Amino acid sequence: MTEARFDAVIHAPTRLAIVSLLAAVEAADFKFIRDEVGLSDSALSKQLTILEEAGYVKISRGFVGKRPRTSARLTRSGRAAFDAHVAALREIIDRGARRAG
Amino acid sequence: VMTEMGTDDAARQLAEIEARQGRALRRVLVPRWYWWAVGAAMVALGWIADTQPKSVIVVAALLFAAAVGGLSVWAVVGGMAGARVRGELMGPEGAVGIVLLDFLVVGGALGVAFSARALGWPYPATIGTACGALLLAIGGPFLMSWLERLMRGRTAR
Numbered sequence: 055m056t057e058a059r060f061d062a063v064i065h066a067p068t069r070l071a072i073v074s075l076l077a078a079v080e081a082a083d084f085k086f087i088r089d090e091v092g093l094s095d096s097a098l099s100k101q102l103t104i105l106e107e108a109g110y111v112k113i114s115r116g117f118v119g120k121r122p123r124t125s126a127r128l129t130r131s132g133r134a135a136f137d138a139h140v141a142a143l144r145e146i147i148d149r150g151a152r153r154a155g
Numbered sequence: 156v157m158t159e160m161g162t163d164d165a166a167r168q169l170a171e172i173e174a175r176q177g178r179a180l181r182r183v184l185v186p187r188w189y190w191w192a193v194g195a196a197m198v199a200l201g202w203i204a205d206t207q208p209k210s211v212i213v214v215a216a217l218l219f220a221a222a223v224g225g226l227s228v229w230a231v232v233g234g235m236a237g238a239r240v241r242g243e244l245m246g247p248e249g250a251v252g253i254v255l256l257d258f259l260v261v262g263g264a265l266g267v268a269f270s271a272r273a274l275g276w277p278y279p280a281t282i283g284t285a286c287g288a289l290l291l292a293i294g295g296p297f298l299m300s301w302l303e304r305l306m307r308g309r310t311a312r
Contacts, residue, residue: 060160070168071175078176078310079183079238086237090179140172143165150162 058145059138063108068093068101070139073110073128077136081114081127102126110135176310180303183236190295193223194288197264201284205277244306252301256294260287 064073071091076082088098105111110132115124128136196219203215233239268283276282 070172074172074175075179078179078241078244078306079233080241081233082179082238083233086182089237090175090182140169143169143172146160146165147162147169150165154162 056134056137056141058141059135060142061135061139063104063110064135064139068097069105072098072101072105072126073132073136076111076126076128077133081125084124084126087126105132108132173307173310177303177307179238180306180310183233183238183240184299184303185230185295186235187296187299189226189230189235190292193226193295194291196222197284197288197291198281201264201268201280201282202278204280204284241306244309245302246305246309249302249305252298256291256298259294260290263287263290 064070068091072087075087075090084095084098084102087102088095091098093101102111102113106113110129111126112129113124113126115122117123200215200219204212207215229235231240264283264287266283267286268279271279271282
């Protein structure tokens with residue numbers, strides 16, 4: 055069972071969007087994330103750097119032919135933090151339901 | 156932060172997470188055109204098997220295997236969508252579903268082709284592969300929507 059823990063790094067809307075997306079896939083290209091989340095290149099780079107510094111995301115840079123290709127994946131601690139954050143959200147909802155019921 | 160967040164906000168955030176993950180999963184799974192493209196290539200191979208000499212059939216079969224294999228690998232490594240499917244979300248059931256579809260398509264195509272040949276129908280391989288292609292065109296998108304549901308059920312738990 056995942057322990058519920060609200061995560062301040064993940065809580066920010068744009069980072070939550072990025073982490074949610076990465077939690078559903080093995081790894082995603084920069085372009086895929088940018089298109090899905092609807093951020094500019096620079097804004098996405100900034101958010102990915104914050105997540106990378108928190109140890110939640112691993113960024114890989116390489117080439118496909120001559121074109122540079124950047125991809126990102128959630129680290130083990132990133133997945134754990136996301137699962138704990140989701141569990142915390144569910145806990146809030148459950149508590150609210152219990153209070154209402 | 157936790158105490159500041161209300162039930163509605165938490166529910167909204169959770170719904171957004173689920174919607175975003177659902178969209179991502181739909182994008183990373185194989186698109187509908189893939190099944191039609193492979194089906195069309197199958198029918199072409201069947202027609203070649205019915206009408207062309209052995210040397211052409213061998214070359215066509217090798218080309219077919221290389222094209223379908225390459226396309227499938229490209230899809231699996233995420234080249235098609237720009238993201239890779241998370242294997243653990245698919246689980247053994249997902250793998251079994253994919254293998255079952257393969258058996259259904261190949262078995263169906265071969266069964267119909269051999270039956271058509273036994274009945275003396277013209278173009279038995281074309282008929283067989285057309286049936287296989289139809290199974291693929293129907294079964295492929297069905298398998299993808301089943302996999303999407305399976306994977307969605309395992310994300311954001």
